[in-house]
Amino acid sequence: MAKTLVIKEEDKTRIPFLRGILTRSLQEAGMPFGDAYNLASDIRDDLSDIDEITVEDLRERVVSQLTNLHDNKVLERYKALAEAQPVIYVESPEGLSAPYSNEQFRRELEIIGLNADESAAAVEKMYQHLIDRGDPSITTDRLGYMTYRCLHLDPNYGPEIANRYLVWVNFCRSGRPLILLLGGTAGCGKSTIATALANRLDIVRTQSTDMLREVMRMMIPERLLPVLHTSSFAAWKTLPVKPCSKEDEITNQLIAGYRTQADLLSVPCEAVIQRGLKEKVSLLLEGVHVQPSLVNSISKEEDAVVVHVMLGVLKQKELKKRIKGRGTEVPQRRSERYLANFEDIWRLQAYLLDEADRNQVPIVVNSNKENALREVMKIVVDRLEDEFTSTPAAVFGREYKPEKPPPEQSEPDQA
Known part of the structure; x- marks a missing residue:
């Protein structure tokens, strides 16, 4: 056609x-x-x-x-x-030109912590300023510095937001990859949050540990490794354990089953991470099998910025509601199976959150998608602030012009 x-x-x-x-x-x-x-x-x-x-x-x-x-x-x-409206072209240091995009600018502002209304207002103000300049083109350094200055001087944002923008620009220009690890139990919204994060952070390479598990299942038959061919919250049922009725014993068996399966998945997970490090591309890895040991497997000598976040839903009714909602997105049988094993899913989440807390992994409560997204992006930029401390002069080069102090006023003569 x-x-x-x-x-x-x-x-x-x-x-x-x-x-x-x-x-x-x-x-x-x-x-x-x-x-x-x-x-x-x-x-x-x-x-x-x-x-x-x-x-x-x-x-x-x-x-x-x-x-x-x-x-x-x-x-x-x-x-x-x-x-x-006149088209304004943004010129890169390599000499390439592209039309100025309000959408891209808005996305950058949301990454550094502005909500939708705040970013929309800032975008509109900046675009009008560019129109008023009357210049059909602008360099990336000039545009970046103008944005930094506008944020710095605007009382609605101030130096803190301006510095976060500076950090983000510095990271984007550094060529260093971002490795974002997103964990959480079934139904907590990992896939939804991961998809939105990849879009906002412009991460092309994403991977689910569930998909890696499915590949391993095709390679290793169930009769050889039954613990791989079941859900993470039910893996303990394939282990040679004695039946028990006490809550502590049930929880310990559940954790043992999960850790056995997660240890098996750590091999392909580490392979995916190592491939991203080798190619120096940003990566988002999400799934219930994402655990602190994955972070420890990354050499300190790598120049990647690694961020590990654990998602959680702290109300049982809310988690049940989310799992019921999965029936419209995934096969109904899976939703029903999850609800039938809800107590085990809840126990597994308690363990994951406890491990995250013990290993100082930030926990984000996913009771609202937009709030959770902003919280994760804030954690990312907070982590970047530990790595990038450059000044505006270093980031924006010759476009940076230090502010001159206002002239001192002499005291009026006393009559």
């Missing part, structure tokens, strides 16, 4: 309709990625029988869809962004 061509009336140029471009424009207007992607997909389907469409007609279709969604905030921002 041929792509629909979008025509720009002013110069009669024709370019293919690209769903990704529309998705990005909707994100810059404040729409979450999933909703933006779905709307852009709907527009693409509507255009499947149309060979050509003008930019104005395409915008009208998007506006009509946004109106039907009754999201006035996104609608107004999209209409404002769709108006003819």
Whole structure:
């Protein structure tokens, strides 16, 4: 099927309709990625029988869809962004140019701790400042320093937020990889948080320990290693242990089964981490098998920044609700099986949180997705602050201009 061509009336140029471009424009207007992607997909389907469409007609279709969604905030921002605005190009030190992106800037501000409203306000202020400059291009160093200065001088943000931005920019330019390890029991939201973190932190390589376990199951039959072919909370049932009824004994057996399975998974987990270190690429590894020993397996001589976080849900009703909700995303039988073994899942979480606390691993309570995301990103930047202590002059080079102290005022003569 041929792509629909979008025509720009002013110069009669024709370019293919690209769903990704529309998705990005909707994100810059404040729409979450999933909703933006779905709307852009709907527009693409509507255009499947149309060979050509003008930019104005395409915008009208998007506006009509946004109106039907009754999201006035996104609608107004999209209409404002769709108006003819000069394109500002950002020039990298390598001489490459790319259009300035509000969405990328907003994402950077959310990484350093600003919420959605704060980052949107800062983005709007910075973009207007760039427009007012009247210069069609700006270097990355100049843009970075302007952002640092705006954050530093704005009473809503201040020096602390400005320094966090400086640390993040310094890390991104360092070439050092980030190894983010995310642990937690079944149903605590690891996969959801991991997907969102990878998107916001621009981590391309992600890996689930469940997937690694599945690969090992294909390689090693159940009759040879039964402890591998069951859930982490039920692994103890495959061990040669005596039946017991006391709570402490049950918990100890459960922990023994989990640790046996986790030790088996440590081999492929370490291999994935070592591959990331070798290629110097950032990596996000998530799963119930992520434990402190993985961090200890990384040599201190490596230049990677390693961050280990444990997720938890501290209310039984909330965890049960999450597991029930999994029935709409994973096979219903798995959800039912998890609920039937809920007490073991709860015991396993207690052990994981206790181990995290004992090994000084930060624990993030996942009672709200956005709050949990901000907390994890705060932990990441806090860790980066331990590694990166450069000054604005070192990060932004010749664009940095130290502030001159205000001139001293002489005391008026006394009559």
